[in-house]
Amino acid sequence: MPEGKSSPQRADARNPWLFDTHELSRRPGSSHQLRRDLPVESTLGVPDVVEVEEGTTVAADLLLESVVEGVLVSGTATAATRGHCSRCLDPVSGETEVSVTELFAYPDSTTDETADEDEVSRIVDDYIDLEPLVRDALVLALPLVPLCSDDCEGLCSGCGAKWADLEPGHGHETIDPRWAALVQRLEETPGDGTADGSDR
């Protein structure tokens, strides 16, 4: 009996990532503009590098068009990103916008019958699930080498301080390791001339 099927269906209707195709006429050529903030339920991206954080929203601006085989979804999705500059490690925040185009096939369409399971998106129980489409597009578009600014000079390899914070001409004297021991001994025994082979 259909009772068992009705409860997940109703839960689905409240999921903002799902578009109910009943809102769109099946007649080819009809279209529906969808502007919706989609909640990010688990963080996307690369931890500490660049992420779209859980609890933020993705602004979707999509056109859904009826075509013979299904519904063509196209438009943009925009998400706020957070991460760290890959040169100086400062926190950076930004925005990533992606364009998406995807055909969701009707269950009984030729596309559905001739395409493999993972080859084409499908309309399931009259719903279009926008999540895999938007999520995958965003993840692929995230900048994997985020920068706080294009000309960020990064960190001094000698002391780890940010070049932007250092005095002009900042540098580190590099001492030959063979001399370093001598320098250290001279510093430890200032003006003491009585040392006699004490390094044995």
Ligand SMILES: [Zn+2]
């Ligand atoms: Zn930087």
Ligand SMILES: [Zn+2]
């Ligand atoms: Zn330094």
